[in-house]
Amino acid sequence: MGDKTDVWQGTLTLMVLRTLEIMGPQHGYGLARRIEQTSGDRLMLNYGTLYPALLKLEQEGSIRSRWGVSDNNRRAKFYELTKAGQRQVRKATADWEQTTEILARFLAPSEEA
Amino acid sequence: MRKLRSLWIRLISPFRRRDADQEFAAELESHLAMHIEDGVRAGLSESEARRQALIRMGGAEQAKQAYRERATLPWLETLLQDTRYALRGFRRNPIFTFTAIATLALGIGATTAVFSVVDRILFRSLPYAHDDRIVSVGLVQSLERQEFTVGGFFFDWRDNQKPFEAFASQQALPHACDLVEANPVQLNCIHAQAGFLPLLGISPVVGRNFLPEEDRPNGPRVALISYGLWLSHYNRDPDILNRQIDVDGSPARVVGVLPKGFELPTLQAADVIMPMALNEGVERKSSPGSPMRTFARLRPGVSIAQAKAELEPLFVYTRETLIPAQIRKDFHLSVRSLRDRETKDVQLTAWIFLGSALAVLLIACANVGSLMTARGAARERELAMRSALGASRGRLIHQTLTEASLLSFAAAVTGMVLAEGLLRVFLAIAPTGIPFLLRAGLDLRIALFTGLLSVVCGTLFGLLPALQTPRAVALAARATKSRDRTVLRRSLVVGQIAISMILLSGAALLLKSFQNMREQSLGMQTQGVLMARIAxxxxxxxxxxxxxxxxxxxxxxxxxxxxxxxxxxxxxxxxxxxxxxxxxxxxxxxxxxxxxxxxxxxxxxxxxxxxxxxxxxxxxxxxxxxxxxxxxxxxxxxxxxxxxxxxxxxxxxxxxxxxxxxxxxxxxxxxxxxxxxxxxxxxxxxxxxxxxxxxxxxxxxxxxxxxxxxxxxxxxxxxxxxxxxxxxxxxxxxxxxxxxxxxxPVEIEPLTQTVSKLADRPRFQTALLSFFAFSGLAMAVIGLYGVIAYMTVQRTQEIGVRMALGAGRLDILRLILGEGVRLIAMGSFLGLLSALALSSVMKSLLYSVSPHDPLSFVVVSLLMAFVGLAATLIPARAAMKTDPMEALRTE
Known part of the structure; x- marks a missing residue:
């Protein structure tokens, strides 16, 4: 269980950044739901772990937050990407693609044999 | 970069995060509200929707906790909390705080001041490159204990030696020389070989060293001048190079300025260095030839003992050929480290000073440790409560250590100020002949040492009281006996008494020696006699x-x-x-x-x-x-x-x-x-x-x-x-x-003053050691008083019972005094044994006093017994006056 969360920590960051990039400013609840939807409801997020992750990104300067009003007229805190955040998404995406591509080569059925 | 930014934000967050918690609570609430709304919309009941939302959240409190841990640095939070708590405690108990800081500051201040004096003698590296490999080489004999060489064999040795990578000499003696210019001054001049400064790794700040051709007979007359002379006489003139200066009536060209703070390895004063320019051919044949001080740099990996062994054949040859048979036995080969050459005769004194200062510091630490233990006893119930509420043992130790560190930090700062003052006193009363004393000062290195001292000391006395776990029974007990706390405090007092006995014995021996020295007959008149030295x-x-x-x-x-x-x-x-x-x-x-x-x-x-x-x-x-x-x-x-x-x-x-x-x-x-x-x-x-x-x-x-x-x-x-x-x-x-x-120039001095100057060093040693001994004694006695007084208060009820059962006032007095006497006797006994074992170290500092002089030890024991008893008598008398009725009513 512990190992899994560790893996998720890294990927969760990328999911958050990527979602913010596509969707624009989002509040925490909306972000969580959106990530679940994007995964085709195959992911079940622990919402409690989302906020420390958001705080970490904010401390690192990748995102910033401000209070605003949601679609159904509720006060909520909205998160959006900063310039640094946008750069980070691009870099993290590229890294991730490379990793998956390498891994895919290992996992692909052997052609020669 | 991102990591740094994040760390910084987390570091400063405790200082500005009043409403961060509230803000997160609001965010969480808004999150839950939206989630519940969605649930209700999907057809759930309001309460069911709330339950589900909370489950997905993983618990609101847990989420807040996780958020807080990310927002700040948890250990920093703890530290701040402990610090605030400790400061509150100190404010509530100013007498304790003041006593603890003053005691420690005295210990730390004294040690710092002494360390700054002995540092250069014992520890600090010498101001030369590869200073650990530079040695003084030469012959010694009964009339000259410092290594010397002469032209008659120096060149043989230089050419045939193997253990050194550099081998060069300076003239044996600087001589007074006159700089004849618009305003003439008398200076110290010395001659050195061209290889001498490179051997020491010294290069001039301006200009260059001597060239080999300048170090030959009839070579060009050149000179290096000291930084001090450049500053005072030439006003740091940048055009000093190639200037002709007139030394003793003949011109010399300045080729360089020595670095600031340069000192000859012989520690002699030198304002002008000129090439030795020996005539090698003549020197080789002469017996003995020009006297010199020779220094050498060991090849890497060669020890002094090896070097000496390798020089032995050269030495034997020199001895057989150059030294007359009847005095041959008197000459020995000597190779010594440069530090020993410079400070051998004061190293013992330096160690004794440092040891005494550290002993005083140890007593101070024990005193504060004892105070903290007593305070711990008073707070035992509070600690037991915190322990029962879930504070771990480590957390409680952490708390005590924080208190200790705060105290020792305050003491270190006060101690530095005190050290500066003490250093001034040292300089005022110090004798000539303690090398480097005038240059002793508080610098970064000394401050680091002080910091280290305070950390060690703080840990020492902080851990002592923390070692005792608050027991659960402390909560239940209405009055705690805390027997083991007094055991700890009593052993601390015994230790303090023992250490101060050692210090006192040392001081007593020096004092007696000093008195013997003062009272001895010189065999000549000094009153009314003047000595005039005409240069x-x-x-x-x-x-x-x-x-x-x-x-x-x-x-x-x-x-x-x-x-x-x-x-x-x-x-x-x-x-x-x-x-x-x-x-x-x-x-x-x-x-x-x-x-x-x-x-x-x-x-x-x-x-x-x-x-x-x-x-x-x-x-x-x-x-x-x-x-x-x-x-x-x-x-x-x-x-x-x-x-x-x-x-x-x-x-x-x-x-x-x-x-x-x-x-x-x-x-x-x-x-x-x-x-x-x-x-x-x-x-x-x-x-x-x-x-x-x-x-x-x-x-x-x-x-x-x-x-x-x-x-x-x-x-x-x-x-x-x-x-x-x-x-x-x-x-x-x-x-x-x-x-x-x-x-x-005429220098006039009354002979009484000359003699008094000779006594300066023993006087300084005696004064300093006495100061340490009495500081130690005072602290040990205060410690003793504290323990006895504390035990007396603890035993009030017992005393009441005893009196009710018919014990007289004298019995009570005896009871309490007996406690004190036991501690004094044990401490004095231990102290006497150690002092007797240690005092022979001081043998060379004593004049017509045996290091085991019975009278001194008896006097010291009596003094300790007297002062100790006086300290015990105060609480004992208070106990004697206890009213049994009241005593029984307390608690």
Whole structure:
């Protein structure tokens, strides 16, 4: 269980950044739901772990937050990407693609044999 | 970069995050509200939707906790919390806080001040490159304990040695030289070989070192000047290079300026360094050749012992070829580290000072540890409560350590201020001859040391009370007995008493030694005697003739003054300082086989005029003194000291006998025997002494350069005995000499002052150690008082019961006193044993006191017993006055 969360920590960051990039400013609840939807409801997020992750990104300067009003007229805190955040998404995406591509080569059925 | 930014935000967050918690609570609430809304919309009941939302959240409190841990640094939070808690505690108990900080500050301050003094002597690296590989190389003999070489073998050694990668010399002695310019000054000049500064890794800040061709006879005359001279005399003139300066009447070209703070490895003062320019061919053939101080840099990986072993064949060859057979045994090869060469004789003192200061610090730490334990006992219930509420053991220790660190940090800061003050006191009372003392100061290195001390000390006394777990029973018990706390405190007190006993014993021994030294008879008069040292500029008074004329004129002028009893000359003065020596084996009585085995020790030699004995009031006990007529006669006459007379002519009258000086074959006739005087320094045994008559002939007034001393020591000293006080006579002497030559510098000192200066070092040692001993004693006694008073209060109820059962007031007094006496006895016993074991270390610092002097140890024990009992008596008397009714009612 512990190992899994560790893996998720890294990927969760990328999911958050990527979602913010596509969707624009989002509040925490909306972000969580959106990530679940994007995964085709195959992911079940622990919402409690989302906020420390958001705080970490904010401390690192990748995102910033401000209070605003949601679609159904509720006060909520909205998160959006900063310039640094946008750069980070691009870099993290590229890294991730490379990793998956390498891994895919290992996992692909052997052609020669 | 991102990590740093994040760390910074988390670091400062505790200081600005009043509403961050509330803000997150609001965000969480808004999250839950939206989630519930969605749930209700999907058809759930309001309460079911809330339940589900909370489950997905993983619990609101857990989420808040996780968020807070990310928002701040948890350990920082704890630290701040502990600090606030500790500060609150300190404010509530200002007496405790003040006592603890003052005690520690005294310990830390004293240790810091002492460390700053001994640092350069014992630890700090020397100001040369590869200082750990630089050694002093040469011969030593009974008349010269510092390594020396001479031209006769130096070059052989240099060319044939293997263990060193560099080997070079400086001249044995700096000499007074005159810088003749618009405003002439007298300076210290020294000659050194071209390889000398590179060996030390010194390069000039401006200009360059000597070139090899400048270090040859008749080479270009060049000079390096000290930074101080550049600053004071040339105002840091950037055009100093290639400037012609006039040293002793001949020009030299400045090629460089030495770095700031440069010091010769011999620690002699030097303002100008010039090439030695020895004529190698001549030196190699001469015996002995020019005296030098030689230094060398070991090859990497070669030890001093190895180097010495490898030099042995060269040494043996030199000894067999260069040194006369009868004194050969007296010469030894010596290779010493540069640190030992510089500070060997004060290292012991330095260690004793540092040890004493650390002992005081240890007592201070124990005292504060004891205070904290007592405080811990008072807070036992509070700690037990916190423990019961879930504070872990580590958390509680953390808390105590935070308190301890805060105290020791405050003490370190106060201690630094105190150290600065103490250092000023040291400098004010310090003797000459403790190297580097004047340059001692508080710098970063010392501050780091102080910081380290305070951390060690804080951990030490912080952990002591923390070692005891608050027991759960403490919660239940209405009054805690805390027996083991008093056991700990009692052993601390025993330790404190033991350590202060050691310090006191050391101080007592030094004090007695100092008193012995002060009260000993010098065998001569010092009251009303003046010594005048006249530094004749060598380049104007360049012959013995001119010098003699000057001195004899001065003598005649002073004799004409009223109230002057005697005016004499000598090249040195008892009881201490430099004097000329002769080997006992080098003096032979006529018609007697030489009885002494080996060298027979050394004999003090002085060249004196007849009035020397009157001026110092040294009685002639046999034969006669030299007379004024003898001065112009051509015979060689001597006066022997009683000690020398009995050694050379046991059971005979030496007057009229003849003595031969073997090294040059001169015969001397003994005319008289003088009473012994103290002549080997204040602390040493008397040495036999021989007085040569200083004739009124030119060759008797030239300067003989002693090896290893400042040059001024060798010029004739004028000794004036007057009826009037020295303060009245000194200006007369000055004006008389000024009439002869207004430009010569004159240094006048009453002999009482000279003698007192010799006692400076022992006085300083005694004063410092006494200061430490009494600080230690005071703290130990306060510690003792604290423990006894605490135990008395703890036992109030017991005392009440005892009294109710019929114990008299005296019984109670005995009960409490007995407790104190046990502690004092145990501590004193331990202290005495350790002091007896340690005191032999001080042997060389003591004068006619055995390191196990029974009287000193008895006095110290009595003092400790007396002061300790007095401290115990205060709480004991209070206990005695306890009203049993009230005592039983408490608790």
């Amino acid at each position: 004749l500029p060598g380049f104007r008074y360049n012959t013995g003739e001119k010098k003699m004329d000057f001195y004899l004129n001065a003598e005649a002028a002073l004799r004409r003054l009223p109230g002057i009893r005697a005016v004499g000359f000598s090249d040195s003065l008892p009881p201490g300082g430099w004097h000329d020596d002769e080997r006992f084996a080098d003096l032979a009585a006529e018609g007697k086989p030489h009885t002494a085995q080996g060298i027979g020790g050394s004999v003090v030699c002085r060249g004196v005029t007849p009035d020397y004995f009157q001026a110092l009031n040294i009685p002639i006990i046999r034969g006669r003194n030299f007379t004024e007529q003898d001065r112009t006669a051509s015979e060689y006459w001597v006066v022997l000291s009683r000690l020398l007379a009995t050694r050379m002519f046991p059971g005979e009258d030496p007057v009229g006998k003849r003595i031969q000086r073997l090294r040059d074959g001169t015969w001397f006739a003994v005319v008289g025997v003088a009473e012994n005087v103290k002549n080997g320094g204040l602390m040493e045994q008397d040495e036999p002494e021989i007085y040569f008559l200083r004739h009124s002939m030119a060759q008797d007034w030239g300067e003989r350069a002693p090896v290893g001393e400042v040059m001024s020591g060798a010029a004739p000293l004028m000794i004036v005995n007057a009826i009037l006080p020295p303060s009245a006579v000194a200006p007369w002497v000055r004006s008389q000499i000024a009439q002869l030559d207004p430009t010569v």
